[in-house]
Amino acid sequence: MGRSHKKLLxxxxxxxxxxxxxxxxxxxxxxxxRKSINAxxxxxxxxxxxLALKISKTLDCKVEDIFKLP
Amino acid sequence: MGxxxxxxxxxxxxxxQVFFASYLMLELLGFNxxxxxxxxxIMFVPGVLVFLGAAYLTFSYYFLDSQKVNNALYDxxxxxxxxxxxxxxxGLKGMGIFILxxxxxxxxxxxxxxxxxxxxxAAFAWLVFGVLLVCFSVGDYQESKIG
Numbered sequence: 001m002g003r004s005h006k007k008l009l010x011x012x013x014x015x016x017x018x019x020x021x022x023x024x025x026x027x028x029x030x031x032x033x034r035k036s037i038n039a040x041x042x043x044x045x046x047x048x049x050x051l052a053l054k055i056s057k058t059l060d061c062k063v064e065d066i067f068k069l070p
Numbered sequence: 071m072g073x074x075x076x077x078x079x080x081x082x083x084x085x086x087q088v089f090f091a092s093y094l095m096l097e098l099l100g101f102n103x104x105x106x107x108x109x110x111x112i113m114f115v116p117g118v119l120v121f122l123g124a125a126y127l128t129f130s131y132y133f134l135d136s137q138k139v140n141n142a143l144y145d146x147x148x149x150x151x152x153x154x155x156x157x158x159x160x161g162l163k164g165m166g167i168f169i170l171x172x173x174x175x176x177x178x179x180x181x182x183x184x185x186x187x188x189x190x191x192a193a194f195a196w197l198v199f200g201v202l203l204v205c206f207s208v209g210d211y212q213e214s215k216i217g
Contacts, residue, residue: 027142028138028141028142031138031141031145032141032142032145032146032147033141033142033143033145033147033148033213034142034213034216035147035148035209035213036145036146036147036148039147045147045150047146048146051146
């Protein structure tokens with residue numbers, strides 16, 4: 001797990017890199033700004049359900065693989 | 071529309087507001103800067119800029135930009151940033167209005183003083199709003215440098 005929000009652990013950076021995507025590419029696919037992806041990866045921001053599902057769809061994995069409760 | 075263009079629009083609107091609102095606040099609090107501008111004229115200039123800026127941003131969103139650009143510029147993280155700044159603004163305005171009410175000379179109250187107090191409240195609200203616009207625009211500037 002990377003740098004995480006106190007209420008939500010995330011593994012986004014690792015999964016994104018293993019998928020060979022940059023933050024910009026993932027943000028375009030998930031229809032948000034690059035800043036949002038960066039904020040999620042750094043534990044600054046907890047995404048909405050819709051955004052979490054879009055990210056998981058792009059990375060072809062389950063939401064639970066990316067986000068976990070502490 | 072990109073981050074830098076939105077930064078320019080919001081920053082200029084905010085900075086002009088801060089300038090005119092600061093001037094009006096200083097005049098109303100007794101510092102005579104001597105520019106001989108009427109209070110209503112001072113309030114008019116930033117108002118027009120904000121109106122034009124907001125109109126252009128709205129027009130751009132619906133008619134000029136692609137969905138991809140809009141997704142990046144107006145996503146949920148940006149909305150959260152705007153919401154947080156707005157909350158700070160409400161807090162500051164509440165405290166400012168409390169202070170402005172507290173410093174009035176209620177024993178010699180007159181219509182002229184009431185008029186002056188209304189301008190003080192308006193100028194303070196403009197000042198806070200302008201500062202928040204500038205703060206918001208800084209985020210766009212940082213993103214434009216990275217992008």
